Amino acid sequence: MTVDDLRLRVPGRVDDPVRLQALRATGLLDADSATSLDRLTRLATRLVQAPVALVSLVDSDRQVFVSAVGLAEPWASRGQTPLTHSFCQYVVTDQAPLVIDDARADGRLCGNLAIPDLNVIAYAGFPLRSPDGQVLGSFCAIDGRPRQWSATEVEILRDLAANAESEIALHVAHGDLLLSSARMQTVLETAQDAFVSMDQEGRVTTWNDAAERLFGWPEAEAVGRRATELLIPQRFHDAHRAGLARVRRSGESRLAGQRLELTAVDRAGREFPIEMTMQMGQERGRPVFHAFLHDITERHQLAVQREQLLEQQQQQVRRLREIDQMRDEFIAMVIHELRNPIGVIQGYTEMLVADPDLTEHIRGELAVIDRTSGRLTQLVDDLLDLARLDGGQIGIDTAPLQPAALIHDAVHAHQGAAANRQITLTEDIGPLPVINGEARRLQQVVDNLLSNALKYTLPGGTVAVTARGDGGGVVLTIVDSGIGIPAEQYPRLFDRFFRASTATERGIKGTGLGLAVTKAIIEAHHGTITAGPGPDRGTCFTVTLPGDGDRPDDRAS
Structure with missing residues (x-):
């Protein structure tokens, strides 16, 4: 073998x-x-x-x-x-x-x-x-x-x-x-954070390259010297010495294991913020301290910038609130200042129209005055509604109601205007559940949407009204074949005073408040309203109103 x-x-x-x-x-x-x-x-x-x-x-x-x-x-x-x-x-x-x-x-x-x-x-x-x-x-x-x-x-x-x-x-x-020692030395020498060890008297025993870069003292000069001479500002020396004495007496450190933000000083006397994580150990029965430290000046600067930015934002918020208050006060003033003279104009117009001796020409002029004052009245009412709804001053006085009859009445009321404009107005109202709502305000919603549809539909066009029950609630759809709205403008359609470019380009008059009022009323009923392109160029408005079981508790709203 x-x-x-x-x-x-x-x-x-x-x-x-x-x-x-x-x-x-x-x-x-x-x-x-x-x-x-x-x-x-x-x-x-x-x-x-x-x-x-x-x-x-x-x-x-x-x-x-x-x-x-x-x-x-x-x-x-x-x-x-x-x-x-x-x-x-x-x-x-x-x-x-x-x-x-x-x-x-x-x-x-x-x-x-x-x-x-x-x-x-x-x-x-x-x-x-x-x-x-x-x-x-x-x-x-x-x-x-x-x-x-x-x-x-x-x-x-x-x-x-x-x-x-x-x-x-x-x-x-x-x-x-x-x-192991060589491996640890390599880790400490290549670490991005400064590493400093001290004995129980506060003398430095370990000082890596990052500590030299951070504080400016080479290892040969740092080791053996007290930390108070190398990195602790003068005003903190007494507190540092007192802490070391406390550790020597008790054998425990209150700072061990914590992540602390402190102020340090470098060889040139520059003070700057640092973050320190320190651990305490025992060597030959005596406490020793090992700490990792890094400069957080940039973090502090970012924090200051964030605070400044936050203060600017808060100032902007306060300014916007002031502007909102000024706007509300202005609207209230306008409403007050316009309502009385408009009422006077309407009263005198009615009195003049009653005169049997007026010529047809004068009657025509008075009709213009009446229509104009009517538009001003509508504008004032819309502004008043928005101001009250925003301020929570209008409470929706709900009661059980049959939406089918309300929608039918609104369509019937607009048939004359549709015929005058040669527009076909149709309705398709299915069986609808009874819902809770304020009839006058919901009537206002349907009237606004129908008036809007007729205004922006050209002669020969159509306006179709559809209502369906949906899970105890109601979905109302009004679709017109009118001039339409550019796709990118739909998100702004319910903003106050916003008017689509297709309307302004054609010179169609309006205030841009009707849809804002309509949305406010629907949301007060816990419903929703959306708008999008219709199947035939025009616009489709969809209103959803919840049933009794879907409606949130008013106390939580």
Whole structure:
């Protein structure tokens, strides 16, 4: 059986990847000889009277002498041999001690080149395991002549191997610590935030590159100095010292774990806001502090800008409210100032029209005055309605009503105007449920929509009124074949004083208040109104009015 066969059949073989990884983790393969291990190998040669003692770590293709006492040249200088010259590899493959009195008589070892080249005749080797149990190599004693190892000598070598194993474990732990420290140092050096550590007296013990950039002090000047000299404004020194004293007395910090906004000062004396996250730990029974800090000047500037913007917005809101109040006061004044003279004009017009001696020409002029004063009256009423609805001064006095009759009456009332304009006005009113509403206001809604439809429909056109029940409520649709509205203007159609460009271009008169009043009345009934293109160029208005079960509680509105 060859050595390669043994590697494949024995657990923990030489080239096992897990074992090799543990071997490299020791950091000893290419390191200088460890002094502590040299003491053990020297002790071994004295105690068992062997000329050679080794600490040998077995790699995949070589054995490395981490410590060697009494080894002949050139092997002592080389510090390693190929596995063709290694007995230690069998300790690894067997994962057990190997004690040989005369290797030349051993069937497995007699052909090993360590016998002629290194004069290895008697051998006693013991496994060296890693902290996780992997056999890394052996601690061995070698004699160049046959000898029978006594039980005492075997026990001595076993104890020395255990000590060597402990030394290797310490070396691994030290390497892990160095690796962790280097990793942490890399993190701190590349961190964007400043990192500062202090002892219980407030002296800086750690100061990374970001701290140097932030505060202007290089690490060589910062470490060992008090934080009050480096980053804390003068006016806060007493509070800082008092806080440290409190921590020393109590062993607790009220600031640990919190995200704090503080004022710092740099080397040039510039004060600026920082955010600090600090943790407190214990080293040798004394408190230490570790803090991450970063400049939040930009955040403060943005906060100031937001506050300024908010103040500007609040000023604008106050100004708009003032303007709204001025508008309401103006509207109230206009209504008051117009209502009386309009009433006088209408009264005198009626009185003059009653004179039987008036000529037809004069009667025609009086009719113009009557129509004009009527339009002014309607304008004043619309303004008054909007002002009252906005101010919540108009309460909708609801009562059960039959909408079908109300809609039919409104259509019938407009048939004369439709005939005069040669417009076909039709109605299709299905069975409608009884709803709650104020009849006079809903009559006003239907009248406004019908007057609007007739006004903007050309002779020969149509206006169709449809009403259907819908889930206990009513859906009213009025569709005309009129001049229509540009699509982009529909969102503004219910704004006060807005008039579609198609109406103004044709010189059709209007105030732009009727639809605003109509929408206000419908919303006061908890309904909705929408407008969109009709099927034949014109406009389609859709009104929905809820039934009793759909209407929100007035107390919540």
